[in-house]
Amino acid sequence: MAHAPRTHRLSTPVSPGALAELAIGDIVYLDGVIYTGREGLYRRMVDEGMVPPVDLRALSNVNFHCSPAASVAEDGSLNLGAVTATASFRFSRFMERFFELSGAKVIVGKGGMSEADYRDLFVPNGAVYLTTVGYGTGALLGRGVTRVQAAHWLEDLGIAQAVWVLEVSRFGPLLVESDLAGNSLFERENRATAEAVERAYAGLKPPSLSRYGETVSRGDEVL
Amino acid sequence: MSEIARDLLHEAASEIMARAAIEIPRDYRDGIRGMLGQEQHELSRFVLEAMLENWEAAEADRRAMCADTGVPRFYVKAGNEARPEGGFVALEEAVRAATAEATRSVPLRPNRVHPLWRTDHDNNVGINAPEIEYSFEPDADWIELTTVHKGGLFGTDYRMLFPADGMDGIKRFFLDTLVQFGRRGLACQPAIVGIGLGGSKDTSMTLGKQAACLRPVGEPNPDPGIAKLEAELKELGNNIGMGPMGFVGSSMVIDCHVEVGYTHTGGMPMSVHCFCLSSRRATARVHAGGEVEYRSDPRWFTPYMRRETVGWPTRLARTA
Structure with a gap:
């Protein structure tokens, strides 16, 4: 079993030294500036070569896979309520180029990515992955947002896909899912639960009709 | 037989939209507390404790408990004697209006988009959205509205x-x-x-x-x-x-x-x-006399819903 989890408060931009201190399972709270970005931002930057209206590299090195529960008032002011991450595994194909373009070193999201992604994409870029907790600590994370600086590409991409620039204070809790060496908390837990999962199936006969395309190994993940 | 006012149904629909998004049902929270009493593993305990703290923050701030506010839908249980003002078309319009308004006022995340064109009205209303399912109840003149905001x-x-x-x-x-x-x-x-x-x-x-x-x-x-x-x-x-x-x-x-x-x-x-x-559900029973009762248990599966044979005895038949 790993060491006892520690709690870290990290300020943005998060320094390489601070990232090196993180071990999987540690608890993290963020202070500073973070920006949301998911397929809307990634498609534009990576597939279409568009340049965001704000210099992400200068803004922050923390990218949050998120769509907030928010609305825009008639006078254009932004009302942000709860804030929750969206599942990250879907964005794997964008990450290599996105790391190059953005200089991001911290990805905050839901559910992590695969060990192969950490090895091939995160480790070479000196990046870590922090997972939100629950999931659905939307009210706690919403409390951690002290100010909305801007919502870029709001008109074109809509509320869910816009790039929200958030000033945050004690934003969390988050858990370190992957560290600079590419270790994964989820993969560690998957391995630890595998045996008990197999035991639960013991003696249950397989169904009479199979299905095309399904995995037959319970060691496989569906992502 | 008095009608159930259209405005009252609209008001009740708006209220349950907000309650569902913000307030975790008590049965669910008590259940999680019970599980925390059994859970031996530190990481799992950490998650359950964070969720309990999150629900307190949501209620204190009147903020949605989770930013993925799901895809709002409605379940309508109509008493056999109930008559909504303007008929069920007016009721459906009230429910759709309440969904759009709550999306802005709570706020909820505007999750609903066209499956092909990804068109977004930014209000959780669109083709077949919100879904509205119906059931009926004998010997009653109220209408119950339940909203569920389930992740998708x-x-x-x-x-x-x-x-x-x-x-x-x-x-x-x-x-x-x-x-x-x-x-x-x-x-x-x-x-x-x-x-x-x-x-x-x-x-x-x-x-x-x-x-x-x-x-x-x-x-x-x-x-x-x-x-x-x-x-x-x-x-x-x-x-x-x-x-x-x-x-x-x-x-x-x-x-x-x-x-x-x-x-x-x-x-x-x-x-x-x-x-x-974030098991989001909330129910309002709207009476013909104008009273509205709110609760988190939808009481959807009544004996009538689960009936097994052809008939269902009416009140007259039972008292005869």
């Missing part, structure tokens, strides 16, 4: 099983669904797991979803045989060594609800649905 992406699956697959088949498919969506916590467990057994494919899906979303934690099916199956499945789900976020633990299934429908003699269709750590 993970934790649900369907399979055609056969009678020869028996209980083993049911248990295996239950485990398959929990494990595939439980890893990394994609299903946002511990969940109320709803299971639909029988009917046609669509009936099985509908019953399973209603079982997950419209029955409170701790309420067994009134059929003792089905209640026994529910207890067995809950026990099985909590003994795969997996807890919240797929971490090592024992907190996977906060409760298991099974609903059944008579099915094709050769088949046993089954659906599994996980209602997540």
Whole structure:
């Protein structure tokens, strides 16, 4: 079993030294500036070569896979309520180029990515992955947002896909899912639960009709 | 016979939209507290404690408990004697208006988009959205509106099983669904797991979803045989060594609800649905006299809903 989890408060931009201190399972709270970005931002930057209206590299090195529960008032002011991450595994194909373009070193999201992604994409870029907790600590994370600086590409991409620039204070809790060496908390837990999962199936006969395309190994993940 | 005012139905629909998004139902919160009492593993305990803290923050701030505010839908139970002002077309309009307004005022995330063009009205209203399902109740003149804001992406699956697959088949498919969506916590467990057994494919899906979303934690099916199956499945789900976020633990299934429908003699269709750590539901009973009662237990599955034979005795017949 790993060491006892520690709690870290990290300020943005998060320094390489601070990232090196993180071990999987540690608890993290963020202070500073973070920006949301998911397929809307990634498609534009990576597939279409568009340049965001704000210099992400200068803004922050923390990218949050998120769509907030928010609305825009008639006078254009932004009302942000709860804030929750969206599942990250879907964005794997964008990450290599996105790391190059953005200089991001911290990805905050839901559910992590695969060990192969950490090895091939995160480790070479000196990046870590922090997972939100629950999931659905939307009210706690919403409390951690002290100010909305801007919502870029709001008109074109809509509320869910816009790039929200958030000033945050004690934003969390988050858990370190992957560290600079590419270790994964989820993969560690998957391995630890595998045996008990197999035991639960013991003696249950397989169904009479199979299905095309399904995995037959319970060691496989569906992502 | 007095009509139920259109404005009152609109007001009740708006109120339950906000309550569902912000207030975790008490039965669910008590259930999580109970699970925390049993959970031995540190990471799993950390997640459950964070969720309890999150629900307090949501209620204190009047903020949605989770920013993925799901895909709002409505369940309408109409008393056989109830008459909504303007008819059910007016009721549907009120429900759609309340959905759009709450999306802006709570605020909710405008999750609903066109499946092909990704067109977004930014208000959770569109073609077939919100869904509105109906049921009826004898000897009543009220209308009950229930809204459910269930997350939409993970934790649900369907399979055609056969009678020869028996209980083993049911248990295996239950485990398959929990494990595939439980890893990394994609299903946002511990969940109320709803299971639909029988009917046609669509009936099985509908019953399973209603079982997950419209029955409170701790309420067994009134059929003792089905209640026994529910207890067995809950026990099985909590003994795969997996807890919240797929971490090592024992907190996977906060409760298991099974609903059944008579099915094709050769088949046993089954659906599994996980209602997540933000089990958002709220109900209003709107009376013809103008009173409105709010609660978090939808009381959807009445004896009338589960009736097994042709007729249902009317009040007159019963008192004759």
